[in-house]
Amino acid sequence: MRHFTNVKDLGNLKEAVQEAFEVKKNRFAYKHLGQDKTLLMLFFNSSLRTRLSTQKAAMNLGMNVIVLDVNQGAWKLETERGVVMDGDKSEHLLEAIPVMGNYCDVIGVRAFAKFENKEDDYQEKILSQFIQYSGRPVFSMEAATRHPLQSFADLITIEEYKQKERPKVVMSWAPHPRALPQAVPNSFAEWMNATDYEFVITHPEGYELDPKFTGNARIEYDQRKAFEGADFIYAKNWAAYADPNYGKVINTDRSWTVDAEKMALTDNAYFMHCLPVRRNMIVTDEVIESPRSIVIPEAANREISAQVVLKRILENL
Numbered sequence: 071m072r073h074f075t076n077v078k079d080l081g082n083l084k085e086a087v088q089e090a091f092e093v094k095k096n097r098f099a100y101k102h103l104g105q106d107k108t109l110l111m112l113f114f115n116s117s118l119r120t121r122l123s124t125q126k127a128a129m130n131l132g133m134n135v136i137v138l139d140v141n142q143g144a145w146k147l148e149t150e151r152g153v154v155m156d157g158d159k160s161e162h163l164l165e166a167i168p169v170m171g172n173y174c175d176v177i178g179v180r181a182f183a184k185f186e187n188k189e190d191d192y193q194e195k196i197l198s199q200f201i202q203y204s205g206r207p208v209f210s211m212e213a214a215t216r217h218p219l220q221s222f223a224d225l226i227t228i229e230e231y232k233q234k235e236r237p238k239v240v241m242s243w244a245p246h247p248r249a250l251p252q253a254v255p256n257s258f259a260e261w262m263n264a265t266d267y268e269f270v271i272t273h274p275e276g277y278e279l280d281p282k283f284t285g286n287a288r289i290e291y292d293q294r295k296a297f298e299g300a301d302f303i304y305a306k307n308w309a310a311y312a313d314p315n316y317g318k319v320i321n322t323d324r325s326w327t328v329d330a331e332k333m334a335l336t337d338n339a340y341f342m343h344c345l346p347v348r349r350n351m352i353v354t355d356e357v358i359e360s361p362r363s364i365v366i367p368e369a370a371n372r373e374i375s376a377q378v379v380l381k382r383i384l385e386n387l
């Protein structure tokens with residue numbers, strides 16, 4: 071594998087999950103692969119899990135790691151070509167990218183949707199430029215439209231916990247005070263559609279995601295109906311995708327918060343969320359603290375998903 075930006079880059083998902091289970095049994099078995107290799111992790115946006123889990127995965131593989139927070143300590147970067155740079159941005163991404171490529175063997179990039187222009191966000195302008203100009207393998211640590219390391223960890227977690235060959239997985243919108251990108255729900259939908267699970271998406275009207283990601287998933291506007299018989303509830307907020315409300319919060323209805331009464335409609339479902347999560351907006355204390363909440367093992371699997379991706383990239387260097 072050269073680059074990792076979406077589910078297709080991983081090839082056969084069953085094989086990828088098996089590889090994840092093997093890595094999890096002995097995470098230091100491939101330490102030789104990363105010897106004298108350097109990973110540059112570049113953050114345009116904040117992170118806790120991605121930063122720590124990817125760094126740990128790289129260390130498990132014997133890599134050296136450099137972490138750069140672009141907005142803290144680096145020159146402010148211009149990302150648009152043709153701009154007269156007479157403002158506060160001192161350096162252009164078109165120089166910065168190849169320079170950074172000289173200092174490393176692999177690059178991980180986190181660059182969220184800016185919600186300024188839908189086309190720019192959905193063309194993945196920043197991630198694409200890293201792939202085009204760095205001369206290095208590039209992997210997404212959450213881009214404008216997808217978060218594939220998270221979705222891979224989610225899939226590994228479902229495979230570990232599922233008690234039916236074909237579980238019912240429900241992704242539910244839940245309220246949040248601020249506008250959040252669609253990357254996690256887009257990506258989760260894309261990955262669930264690549265399995266043979268029963269996959270249902272529930273959200274209020276106006277929160278329809280890009281059909282490119284939701285595919286043939288059942289869309290159910292009645293959250294309670296969607297929850298009936300579910301084996302996994304995957305809660306997430308996202309801002310509106312459809313025009314004219316792209317990137318806006320159009321609903322904060324707390325009747326969509328995942329609570330114990332709704333979880334009781336499921337088939338004793340596990341509760342999942344990518345974290346960070348706002349308690350008592352997205353999910354009640356009671357549900358996230360319940361024995362059916364698997365948010366912590368889900369986050370722990372971020373190390374495993376990152377390690378499989380880095381392992382495959384290193385094997386192809």
Ligand code: CP
Binds near residue numbers: 118120
């Ligand atoms: N789930 C996730 O990507 O967490 P961070 O934003 O903390 O990295």
